[in-house]
Amino acid sequence: xxxxxxxxxxxxxxxxxxREDTAYxxxxxxxxxxxxxxxxxxxxxxxxxxxxVACIAGALLPEWLHNRSRSGRSTLRDGSGxxxxxxxxxxxxxxxxxxxxxxxxxVAIALGKLIFGGIGSNVFNPALVGRAFLQAAFPSMLTTxxxxxxxxxxxxxxxxxxxxxxxxPGIDAIxxxxxxxxxxxxxxxxNATDLLFGTTAGSLGETGSLIILICGLYLGLRxxxxxxxPISILATVGLIAAATHLIDPARFAPPMFHLxxxxxxxxxxxxxxxxxxxxITQRGCWIFGVGIGALVMIIRLFGGLPEGVMYAILLMNxxxxxxxxxxxxxxxxxxxxxxRH
Amino acid sequence: MATSLARHxxxxxxxxxxxxxxxxxxxxxxxxxxxxxxxxxxxxxxLGSPSRPVVKVGDYVHRGQVIGEATGFVSSYLHASATGTIxxxxxxxxxxxxxxxxxxxxxxxVSPQILHDERTIDWKTMSPxxxxxxxxxxxxxxxxxxxxxxxxxxxxxxGKKVRFFLVNAVECEPYLNSDYRALLERSDSIxxxxxxxxxxxxxxxxxxxxxxxxxxxxxQLRAAMPEHLPCEIVPLETKYPxxxxxxxxxxxxxxxxxxxxxxxxxxxxVNNVGTVSGIGDLFRYGQPLIERxxxxxxxxxxxxxxxxxxxxxxxxDVIAYCxxxxxxxxxxxxxxxxxxxxxxxLDVPIMKGTSGILFLTDYEVxxxxxxxxxxxxxxxxxCPVFLNPSRLGSLxxxxxxxxxxxxxxxxxxxxxxxxxxxxxxxxxxxxxxVAKVLLREQKARETAGGE
Ligand code: SF4
Ligand code: SF4
Numbered sequence: 082x083x084x085x086x087x088x089x090x091x092x093x094x095x096x097x098x099x100r101e102d103t104a105y106x107x108x109x110x111x112x113x114x115x116x117x118x119x120x121x122x123x124x125x126x127x128x129x130x131x132x133x134v135a136c137i138a139g140a141l142l143p144e145w146l147h148n149r150s151r152s153g154r155s156t157l158r159d160g161s162g163x164x165x166x167x168x169x170x171x172x173x174x175x176x177x178x179x180x181x182x183x184x185x186x187x188v189a190i191a192l193g194k195l196i197f198g199g200i201g202s203n204v205f206n207p208a209l210v211g212r213a214f215l216q217a218a219f220p221s222m223l224t225t226x227x228x229x230x231x232x233x234x235x236x237x238x239x240x241x242x243x244x245x246x247x248x249x250p251g252i253d254a255i256x257x258x259x260x261x262x263x264x265x266x267x268x269x270x271x272n273a274t275d276l277l278f279g280t281t282a283g284s285l286g287e288t289g290s291l292i293i294l295i296c297g298l299y300l301g302l303r304x305x306x307x308x309x310x311p312i313s314i315l316a317t318v319g320l321i322a323a324a325t326h327l328i329d330p331a332r333f334a335p336p337m338f339h340l341x342x343x344x345x346x347x348x349x350x351x352x353x354x355x356x357x358x359x360x361i362t363q364r365g366c367w368i369f370g371v372g373i374g375a376l377v378m379i380i381r382l383f384g385g386l387p388e389g390v391m392y393a394i395l396l397m398n399x400x401x402x403x404x405x406x407x408x409x410x411x412x413x414x415x416x417x418x419x420x421r422h
Numbered sequence: 423m424a425t426s427l428a429r430h431x432x433x434x435x436x437x438x439x440x441x442x443x444x445x446x447x448x449x450x451x452x453x454x455x456x457x458x459x460x461x462x463x464x465x466x467x468x469l470g471s472p473s474r475p476v477v478k479v480g481d482y483v484h485r486g487q488v489i490g491e492a493t494g495f496v497s498s499y500l501h502a503s504a505t506g507t508i509x510x511x512x513x514x515x516x517x518x519x520x521x522x523x524x525x526x527x528x529x530x531x532v533s534p535q536i537l538h539d540e541r542t543i544d545w546k547t548m549s550p551x552x553x554x555x556x557x558x559x560x561x562x563x564x565x566x567x568x569x570x571x572x573x574x575x576x577x578x579x580x581g582k583k584v585r586f587f588l589v590n591a592v593e594c595e596p597y598l599n600s601d602y603r604a605l606l607e608r609s610d611s612i613x614x615x616x617x618x619x620x621x622x623x624x625x626x627x628x629x630x631x632x633x634x635x636x637x638x639x640x641x642q643l644r645a646a647m648p649e650h651l652p653c654e655i656v657p658l659e660t661k662y663p664x665x666x667x668x669x670x671x672x673x674x675x676x677x678x679x680x681x682x683x684x685x686x687x688x689x690x691x692v693n694n695v696g697t698v699s700g701i702g703d704l705f706r707y708g709q710p711l712i713e714r715x716x717x718x719x720x721x722x723x724x725x726x727x728x729x730x731x732x733x734x735x736x737x738x739d740v741i742a743y744c745x746x747x748x749x750x751x752x753x754x755x756x757x758x759x760x761x762x763x764x765x766x767x768l769d770v771p772i773m774k775g776t777s778g779i780l781f782l783t784d785y786e787v788x789x790x791x792x793x794x795x796x797x798x799x800x801x802x803x804x805c806p807v808f809l810n811p812s813r814l815g816s817l818x819x820x821x822x823x824x825x826x827x828x829x830x831x832x833x834x835x836x837x838x839x840x841x842x843x844x845x846x847x848x849x850x851x852x853x854x855x856v857a858k859v860l861l862r863e864q865k866a867r868e869t870a871g872g873e
Contacts, residue, residue, distance in 0.1 A: 090753050090787060091766050093852050095838035097440050097596060097759040097786075103793040103845045159793060201794030201846075307799065356798040361812055363803070412830045413668070413807035414681035 107160030125175035137166030139186025168208035171286025297350035317374025348390035433659035461734030470496030484538035499561035504529035565696035569775030591695035595758025611702030722781025793846035801840035811840035
């Protein structure tokens with residue numbers, strides 16, 4: 082045969098590919114987290130940035146070690162480790178010491194992702210695994226909240242950011258109870274505008290629900306995340322809050338308060354929607370979302386803790402395989418559908 | 423089914439929306455390509471048993487004359503696509519990648535190339551059986567790509583009946599325009615074909631399904647439709663794989679064909695519009711299937727065109743006619759980019775089932791990194807038969823083929839929608855094909871062992 086012909090590549094169909102690949106999707110989430118982080122910096126100053134950097138560094142280290150130990154391709158560039166680190170940072174108080182944030186990031190990836198087999202195999206949302214670990218290991222540190230001072234102290238380092246590991250931190254920031262614990266333990270309901278614009282105490286990403294909502298809207302419209310999950314979570318929380326508030330307004334806060342306080346927005350939009358640990362069927366996603374919403378409200382209203390988003394998501398993550406199995410639809414043409422004629 | 427112009431645009435559930443890239447040849451009129459020096463006519467251009475040659479080397483044959491006859495019911499007649507001399511009957515390269523017995527024909531350069539036996543066939547006095555026999559003689563196969571002998575499809579089994587005749591003009595494969603050009607330029611033949619086939623099938627009404635990226639064709643067809651014809655043009659949402667029989671039946675009639683069954687089981691017969699138009703020409707001029715419309719397109723060919731090509735014209739000649747390939751061509755496909763097949767060499771003939779030739783360059787074809795499945799549910803939302811490709815993919819990787827069977831892999835129609843959407847670049851359908859072949863072999867062994 083003449084060899085002036087081009088070398089033709091022999092593969093099988095399809096030859097066309099959608100151009101959004103996994104790394105692209107992950108980086109889209111990261112980009113959407115940038116405004117949320119900027120808001121945190123606005124409220125809590127440079128602390129927020131330092132904590133985020135520490136978490137991300139902590140998250141990428143085990144991933145990097147893992148790559149080196151197995152001669153394979155690098156998984157650092159796919160952006161999923163960065164998401165985990167950034168999300169973890171947003172769940173931490175602005176006074177978290179950096180070594181603690183770094184440890185949290187490390188544990189999130191090492192225990193939350195790598196021991197399951199890396200990206201795609203984890204059962205739980207890695208960021209929440211990291212957060213749960215920190216909460217269990219350093220309970221007092223993780224429940225001390227500082228009052229945000231928007232814009233005024235951008236470059237002031239507050240709290241014990243540079244505390245040495247395992248030294249008892251001496252808190253010098255102005256501390257304040259979060260709206261949820263104020264409600265739970267003192268019966269004080271913060272007004273909705275404060276919640277919306279983030280001028281309340283809380284973790285880095287708890288404040289400023291509005292920004293999170295806008296970023297989530299962008300990701301939902303771009304189809305990067307499954308909008309059914311946040312919608313069903315928020316609707317469930319809103320409904321339960323409305324019902325309980327109607328029954329006893331003195332004891333139960335109104336829906337707006339529940340929707341915009343605590344880590345609900347962040348959890349519903351950025352954590353529950355982690356594709357790996359959420360169901361793969363659309364029906365499953367509705368069930369998953371309703372389950373999270375219901376658990377959040379049960380913990381908030383009747384549990385011992387002021388906030389339950391983290392546990393609600395982790396619990397529902399555990400049920401994902403079961404939901405997948407039970408919501409697998411019928412195969413095309415396996416039940417006779419009556420014709421419309 | 424409503425009849426108004428403003429009716430709802432129908433479609434099936436799930437599927438994908440690839441960019442259609444049809445603009446390359448969208449406005450190119452069908453252009454007749456000259457007869458080249460040599461035509462290669464494989465005896466296997468259809469599903470079923472190969473045709474048997476009825477000519478010898480050295481014979482002088484006329485355009486439209488039978489040179490190969492059907493061997494059995496599921497087989498097809500083969501005709502000389504030009505007047506000329508048979509120069510060889512031997513093994514030649516075939517687009518499937520094999521070498522196949524082929525009749526080689528050298529067109530007579532001085533012949534006027536008129537049709538051997540030009541006549542109109544009076545179908546009105548014929549019985550359905552006689553009409554179908556004519557179609558069989560004409561060597562018709564599905565021109566959409568599958569190349570299943572048309573007369574087999576038209577033969578309604580004992581005890582079954584046909585109510586609806588669906589004409590598949592969706593052309594859901596990106597890049598291709600051969601059906602679209604036929605809709606615009608061959609509407610007379612199409613409507614004649616519809617009328618004849620309605621009679622042959624005893625069907626009540628015909629529906630021509632056209633996707634909304636061909637609005638001008640829809641309007642023109644509606645204007646050109648003969649008044650007495652029980653036929654309706656059905657606009658469909660542009661979506662892949664709407665051209666699959668099951669999806670088209672669902673889109674147009676809202677009928678779900680049961681798993682493992684055929685359209686005839688729900689009183690439906692589907693034919694490609696090119697086939698219908700060819701059958702119209704058969705009864706109008708007595709012209710068997712000796713040429714077809716082929717979209718030659720893609721970034722890798724200098725002059726993208728819609729060509730009327732004599733069956734058997736070699737790909738190299740078509741490329742030369744279209745100004746040659748660009749230097750960065752990476753893949754040459756027969757058919758569309760979603761279900762077509764890559765060619766290893768250019769020394770292959772255009773066949774009855776070749777709806778398009780697509781030239782892809784290194785811009786479109788490059789290695790993509792495979793990531794682990796992130797359970798993003800895109801494949802689940804894409805699969806038109808409601809499988810779980812993510813699950814099937816992990817089972818395939820672990821070679822758990824029996825489990826795949828339980829997850830209904832045999833219902834997979836290999837449309838490739840799952841591979842197309844997968845952000846992790848997992849070759850899902852590619853693995854499913856392997857699994858299905860292995861499962862079929864295993865089943866064959868079991869039944870053989872059981873006897
Ligand atoms: S190739 Fe099979 S599994 Fe994939 S989308 Fe098509 S029918 Fe579904
Ligand atoms: S599209 Fe790919 S990555 Fe997404 S669930 Fe399906 S197989 Fe997994």
